[in-house]
Amino acid sequence: MNALPSLALLVLALPCAAADTLMLQQTARPNEAATLALVVDRDRLASARLRQAAKPPYVVELTLATQPVTSLAVRCQDLAGAGQVLDAVRSRGPATLDVSGRCWFD
Numbered sequence: 161m162n163a164l165p166s167l168a169l170l171v172l173a174l175p176c177a178a179a180d181t182l183m184l185q186q187t188a189r190p191n192e193a194a195t196l197a198l199v200v201d202r203d204r205l206a207s208a209r210l211r212q213a214a215k216p217p218y219v220v221e222l223t224l225a226t227q228p229v230t231s232l233a234v235r236c237q238d239l240a241g242a243g244q245v246l247d248a249v250r251s252r253g254p255a256t257l258d259v260s261g262r263c264w265f266d
Contacts, residue, residue, distance in 0.1 A: 179203060182248055184234065187260040195265045198232065200224075200249060208249045210242050218242040220263075222249065236263040 180202040188194040206225040210218060217235035220242050224230040236242040241262035248257040 180251060181255070182253060183256045184245065184248070184263075184265065185256060185258050185260075186264060187258075198234075198265045200232070202249060202251055202253070205249060208246055210246060220245045232265070234259070234263050234265055238262065 182200045182202060184198045184200065186194065186196060188196060200222060201224070204224045204226060205222060206229075207221075207223045209221050211221060213219065216237045218237075218239055218241075220234040220236065222232040222234065224232070234242075234245050236245065236259070241259060244257060245259065245263060248254055
């Protein structure tokens, strides 16, 4: 007997696990060049920290456990926006966060 067909059926029957991702999005002003969306894989997030600053912009640094290591910066004009980004990157957080007018990406 050939066991391969039953193994193939078993693999197809298992549900695929979707990645835990967050999409940060923003609306650009007319005639402005900007990154409009940033998708972060929360499963690869090694660290998220808010860099202390006396005045805006407040920088949320996201470091991903990739090869090579990838770092992203989200700059926010107020602490409330930076706090929303930090809350959103937590595991099983919201799938999308619109940061238009409050934060921008590098």
